[in-house]
Amino acid sequence: MAMLDIDNLHAKIDGDEGQEILKGLSLKVNPGEVHAIMGPNGSGKSTLSYILAGKEDYEVTDGSVTLDGEDLLEMEIDERAAKGVFLAFQYPVEVPGVATMTFLRSALNAQRKKRGEAEISTPDFLRLVRDKAANLGISQDMLRRGVNVGFSGGEKKRAEILQMAILEPKLCILDETDSGLDIDALKVVSEGVNALRSPDRAMIVITHYQRLLNHIVPDFVHVMHKGRIVRSGGKELALELEANGYAEYQQDAA
Amino acid sequence: MNAEIRPIRTPAEQALIAELGGLPAGTDRLADLRRAAARSFEEHGLPHRRVEEWKYTDLRTLMRDAVPVAGTAAVAEADARARALREVEVRRIVVANGAVVPELSDLAGLEEGLTITTLAGAIASGDEVLSRIGGILPGRYDAALALNTALAKDGVVLTVAPGVSIARPIHVAHVFAGDAAAASYARSLVVVGAGAKLTYVESFEGPEAIAYQANSATEFVVGDEAHLDVVRLQQDGGSAFHLSTILFDVGRHAQVHAFTFATGASVARTSLYATLSGDASHVGFNGAALLKGRQHSDSTLFVDHQVPGCESRELFKTVLDDSSRGVFQGKIVVRQAAQKTDGRMMSRALLLGEDAEMDNKPELEIFADDVACGHGATCGDIDEELLFYLRARGIPLKEAQSLLVQAFVGEAIETVEHDGLREALVEQAEAWLKARG
Numbered sequence: 001m002a003m004l005d006i007d008n009l010h011a012k013i014d015g016d017e018g019q020e021i022l023k024g025l026s027l028k029v030n031p032g033e034v035h036a037i038m039g040p041n042g043s044g045k046s047t048l049s050y051i052l053a054g055k056e057d058y059e060v061t062d063g064s065v066t067l068d069g070e071d072l073l074e075m076e077i078d079e080r081a082a083k084g085v086f087l088a089f090q091y092p093v094e095v096p097g098v099a100t101m102t103f104l105r106s107a108l109n110a111q112r113k114k115r116g117e118a119e120i121s122t123p124d125f126l127r128l129v130r131d132k133a134a135n136l137g138i139s140q141d142m143l144r145r146g147v148n149v150g151f152s153g154g155e156k157k158r159a160e161i162l163q164m165a166i167l168e169p170k171l172c173i174l175d176e177t178d179s180g181l182d183i184d185a186l187k188v189v190s191e192g193v194n195a196l197r198s199p200d201r202a203m204i205v206i207t208h209y210q211r212l213l214n215h216i217v218p219d220f221v222h223v224m225h226k227g228r229i230v231r232s233g234g235k236e237l238a239l240e241l242e243a244n245g246y247a248e249y250q251q252d253a254a
Numbered sequence: 255m256n257a258e259i260r261p262i263r264t265p266a267e268q269a270l271i272a273e274l275g276g277l278p279a280g281t282d283r284l285a286d287l288r289r290a291a292a293r294s295f296e297e298h299g300l301p302h303r304r305v306e307e308w309k310y311t312d313l314r315t316l317m318r319d320a321v322p323v324a325g326t327a328a329v330a331e332a333d334a335r336a337r338a339l340r341e342v343e344v345r346r347i348v349v350a351n352g353a354v355v356p357e358l359s360d361l362a363g364l365e366e367g368l369t370i371t372t373l374a375g376a377i378a379s380g381d382e383v384l385s386r387i388g389g390i391l392p393g394r395y396d397a398a399l400a401l402n403t404a405l406a407k408d409g410v411v412l413t414v415a416p417g418v419s420i421a422r423p424i425h426v427a428h429v430f431a432g433d434a435a436a437a438s439y440a441r442s443l444v445v446v447g448a449g450a451k452l453t454y455v456e457s458f459e460g461p462e463a464i465a466y467q468a469n470s471a472t473e474f475v476v477g478d479e480a481h482l483d484v485v486r487l488q489q490d491g492g493s494a495f496h497l498s499t500i501l502f503d504v505g506r507h508a509q510v511h512a513f514t515f516a517t518g519a520s521v522a523r524t525s526l527y528a529t530l531s532g533d534a535s536h537v538g539f540n541g542a543a544l545l546k547g548r549q550h551s552d553s554t555l556f557v558d559h560q561v562p563g564c565e566s567r568e569l570f571k572t573v574l575d576d577s578s579r580g581v582f583q584g585k586i587v588v589r590q591a592a593q594k595t596d597g598r599m600m601s602r603a604l605l606l607g608e609d610a611e612m613d614n615k616p617e618l619e620i621f622a623d624d625v626a627c628g629h630g631a632t633c634g635d636i637d638e639e640l641l642f643y644l645r646a647r648g649i650p651l652k653e654a655q656s657l658l659v660q661a662f663v664g665e666a667i668e669t670v671e672h673d674g675l676r677e678a679l680v681e682q683a684e685a686w687l688k689a690r691g
Contacts, residue, residue: 053646056638081648093643097661106657107647114648146661163647 001069002028003202004052004171009063011051020061021047023227029171032199036213036238037206039224040246045206046090048224049175052204053087054080067171081107082114084170088160088177095147100159103147104129104166111167132165136192153180154189161192172196172203178212190215210242225249267299269320274404284377287388291403298395310581310613311523311552313397317495321467323405324351324436327429333358335429338457338487342674344425351430352438353408367418367450373441374408383411387443390473390501392527393558398497399525402471406441409470412454416447416477423453423485423672430460430468430494437467448477448505453672457487458518460494465520471499478505478532483512485675487682490518492547499525504564506532513670514541515679516551517686523552530592534563542571542663542679544686545578546607552581555599559592559622568599571666573659574610575690583615584629590621599629604636604662606655656687 004027011022021044029035039045051058052065054077065072067083075083095103109119120128133143136158148156157177164172174193178186193216197203205216213221213235221237222229223246230249231237263271274292278285300317301308327350336348336358347370348358354372361370376384392399410426430438446452454474460466468490476482490496496519504510514524526539543551557566572580582601603612614631636658644654663683670676 055642076651077642077645078648078650078654081646087646089643089646093639095640095643095658095661097664098644098657102657103644103647103649106649106653107644110650110653111648167647 003031003068004029005066007064009051009065010061011047011058012061014057014059021227022051024063025224025228027222027229029202029204031202033220034197034203034205034216034218036218036221037204037224037229038208038210038221038238038241040250041208043224044227045224046175049087049173049204049206052085052173053077078110079114081167081169082111086164086167086169086172088157088164088172088174090176090179092148092156092160094149094151096149098147100143100145100147101129104163107163108166128166132162135195136162136165137188138162154182154185157181157185157189158192161189165192165196170201172201174203174205176206176208178207178209186212186215210238213238223249263299264314264318266317266320270401271296273320273323277404284384284387288404291400294395295397295400295404298397301397307394307554307583310583311521311550316521316550321435321437321465324430324432324438324466326353327351327355327431329355329357331431332429335431335459335461336427338427338459338489339425339455339675339678342423342425342678344423344455346425346427347410349409349426349428349440351432351436352406352440354410365418365420365422367415368420369413370424371411372408373406373411373443376411381411383413383443383445386445386475387441387473389475390503390527390529392499392501392525392556396499396525398469398523399471399499402439402441402469402499406439406469406471409440409442411443413445414447414450414452417449418447419451420453423455423675425455425457428456428458428468428470430464430466430491432466433461433464435465435467437469440470442470442472443475444472445475446477446480446482449479450477451481453483453485453675455485455487455675458490458496458498460491462491463493464491465493465495466491467495467497469497471501474500474502474510476502476504476508476510479507480505481509483671484510485670485672485679486512486514487679488514488516488518488522488524490522492518492520492549494519496522496524498523499527502528502537504528504530504532504535504537506534508532508535509537510535511538511669511671512540513666514553515667515682516541516543517545517682519549519551521550523554526553526555528555528557528566530557530559530564530566531561533561536565538567538669540567540569540666540669542666542683543580544573544663544683545580546575546690547578548576549578550581551578552583554581555584557584557586557597559586559588559595559597562592563594564592565596566598569666569669570601571663572601572603572612573663574603574605574607574612576607577609578607579611579613581613582631583617585617585619586627586629588618588620588622588625588627593622593624595622595625595627597625597627601631602662603633604659605633606636606659652691659687660684
């Protein structure tokens, strides 16, 4: 059984009479695998990530998504997180007034509680954050601030990876994590992500460009277009896309 | 045909006027003040929605009945009622049913330069400090203040000598004690000498189920280069009527910060009047109100820039659950002489309840031509994007809402300088959210 099984997923914006954004998308992801989803703007990549995380702005009109055999679409947003789903946002929001440490601790303890585990002790928590933050070049000053408040684009992305490292999810979904990163920041973020690769953990890396995949090397590459996966292959597919662009898919569909 | 100009007096107005008729005779200044206040009440009565400053808090309708003036509180009950800020290291003075309770008040070992007496005591001894009472004028008829001036017999009279810094906050704990509805009136005066420093706290508490009426007024005379922090905790019982007035006269280069935290009372109105009479002072008047059920809470500010170069800042945060109603009215007046005034006012409301209502009315009245003034008001729900972000990290809905509400009011609470008091306010906000479930 696949960890994540997306079968014939159809979805549209909730309350919108208009067209479906996802039109029969299917994807199976097993533990230990890294899948890259590439595609032109407007192909539905971000919509897919939001639907997996549980954003309420979308309506699933057909198909199913299971996580370890359980119906993911029936779960509350926070329940999905506790089951191990983590979305690294393309545009992480700033949360003024909620200190980063309070936020991290609330999130970690809420997830542990839901899984029937004990809360983490203060010294253990501080040690955990200090170690993980150091690896990502996140300063104590950043941790003292409100969540993402005043962070640069690159700092926000690093902060997302820090959250991922602390929460240790089962399924990581990285939505355009490379956008807005310079080459140095891209390296730090990629190293952070690679450090989390493990046989028990799966990743879906959504990106428009191939360059991220030089750093986070995928096992599978999928091309998404007009709400469906139109082609799948190995990591060499990304190079081919880099060379030829998405034009052929756009023509096919036209 | 003659038109009836005065509306018919309500039972509450009739009872209050009868009460005012029993004022003691006297020829001193205070007796004159009381009589003048009584006369103005008789003339204007309780304000109603056609009186601009009371448009959203129609006292005539809300205050159906006047209740008798409260008698002396039992000391043990007053003690049991005064729960606020017990964990903070302060000098506590308990005012029960409008009268200072000496048995519960820490009036021994006053710091050098600090004088604390009671209004009743000052009247009895003919203390010259009384000449300061009624010295700060709101500039318009205020029914709550008029009733207070006419009927208050006791309160705290405190002075800090010039140049003296009082480290330990003074906490005046107002409580209502008794098992029948009654009205209490307390009048206090705080004189902070030039260059002196003081933190002054007022709290208000009482039984949950009794429809008592608490009316308090405090005048703050702030000397040149003085530094005054005022923190107010309005936690009156859920059936109570809270009417309070705070008045400031702010001297040259003085710094005044006042913070009002309100979760109590069925109907509450706090009026703040500040006269900036010495140049280059800095004032900050901030507040947070957390309302639920059918509570009605009104904060009305009137900041009068009379002289050049003063800076005023106001930030009010209101959280409204259920079908509660919040009111913020803030008026900044900049007189012609008050060039280089820098005044900013902001009121933000978070509507949690479907039927909650917020009325915001910020106003600027500017007669000078070289000023920087601004105001703003917002009303909204909890930001769905923020909520999603928190929940996507595993934080359950209620907890995520609580964190965001806490952050919302936290921005205002942050302005409280005293660590212990600020932490106590944060805890109060947490307790309110916890009770919300």
